[in-house]
Amino acid sequence: MEKKPYWSGPKRPSGSPSGAGRRNAGRRNAGKKEKEAHNINEQIRSREVRLVGDNVDEGIYHVARAQKIADEQGLDLIEIAPMATPPVCRIMDYQKFLYQQRKRLKEQKAKSTKVVVKEIRFGPQTDDHDYNFKLKHAIEFLKEGSKVKSYVFFKGRSILFKEQGEVLLLRFANDLEEYAKVDQMPVLEGKRMTIMLSPKKPGSGKKKDAAPKPASEAPQAEAPEAPANEQD
Numbered sequence: 001m002e003k004k005p006y007w008s009g010p011k012r013p014s015g016s017p018s019g020a021g022r023r024n025a026g027r028r029n030a031g032k033k034e035k036e037a038h039n040i041n042e043q044i045r046s047r048e049v050r051l052v053g054d055n056v057d058e059g060i061y062h063v064a065r066a067q068k069i070a071d072e073q074g075l076d077l078i079e080i081a082p083m084a085t086p087p088v089c090r091i092m093d094y095q096k097f098l099y100q101q102r103k104r105l106k107e108q109k110a111k112s113t114k115v116v117v118k119e120i121r122f123g124p125q126t127d128d129h130d131y132n133f134k135l136k137h138a139i140e141f142l143k144e145g146s147k148v149k150s151y152v153f154f155k156g157r158s159i160l161f162k163e164q165g166e167v168l169l170l171r172f173a174n175d176l177e178e179y180a181k182v183d184q185m186p187v188l189e190g191k192r193m194t195i196m197l198s199p200k201k202p203g204s205g206k207k208k209d210a211a212p213k214p215a216s217e218a219p220q221a222e223a224p225e226a227p228a229n230e231q232d
Contacts, residue, residue, distance in 0.1 A: 039079040040094055041067060048086040049079070056091055066091075116146040122168055124152055124161040131168075135175055142179040142199040151194040162188060169195040 039045075049066050052058050056069060063077075070077040070091045078097055081088035090097070118141040120134050138148050150172055152165035169186045173195060184196035 037098070038094075039082065040076050041070070044077060044079050044087070044089070046079075046087045049077075049089040050084065050086050051089055051091065052080075053090045053092065060086060116144075117149050118146045120148060120150040122150065122152045122165070122172075124154060124158050124165045124168070126168060131172075135172065138172070138176055138197075139179055142176065142197070145199055147183075147199070148176075148180065148197040149194060150197065151192045154191045154193070159191065162193060165193045169193060173197060 044063055044067075047063060048060055049063050050058075050060050051066055051069070055073065055075075061069070066089060067077050073091060075091050076094040076097075078090050078092065078094055079087050080090050118138075120138055122131070122134070126134075138150070141148050150169060152168060154162060154165065166186045173180070173182050176197060179200060180197040181200055182195065183198050184194070186193050186195045
């Protein structure tokens with residue numbers, strides 16, 4: 001009968017979890033961490049708390065009394081401002097509270113959108129066909145909400161035409177006046193002259209000139225009253 005090889009390496013401590021056990025424990029701990037993001041119910045150690053919310057009479061309560069109110073409503077006592085004196089608590093379902101927190105965080109992230117900058121390059125002697133093609137693209141970028149960084153690149157001796165490049169960029173900004181506002185006027189940096197444009201908010205474009213009101217007729221002067229005949 002063959003003997004099993006003797007293992008002289010370190011032994012796993014008794015009661016240590018297997019790989020699957022560790023993964024399950026990790027999931028449980030992850031849920032526990034989320035639950036312990038706020039102190040709730042018996043985890044609240046302060047003697048007094050301030051209750052806020054529509055379902056309670058707001059004020060300062062002994063923590064035992066506040067817990068009893070939460071129990072009577074079948075809800076949780078949640079510490080939402082632990083650093084306040086006394087700590088501020090709200091009575092509501094804790095899972096619903098966590099859902100609202102995640103939803104609010106998601107909305108905040110959606111509002112803080114990243115600024116996209118699109119670049120458009122010109123030469124100092126760009127012809128009308130190329131200019132109109134790039135102007136069309138700039139309008140599309142601005143409508144998408146992107147900023148437009150337009151520049152004229154001077155190659156070699158073309159730097160002699162920098163005034164011509166400035167005129168080109170100012171024309172570009174003028175043609176986009178309906179869609180963009182100028183953040184930065186043309187600036188020469190090395191071999192580049194750059195202008196920065198950002199999209200206008202909806203409704204901030206030019207307003208149509210209101211039709212002039214008809215001039216009000218000048219009040220006619222009243223005819224002077226005939227003087228009364230003096231009686232002898």
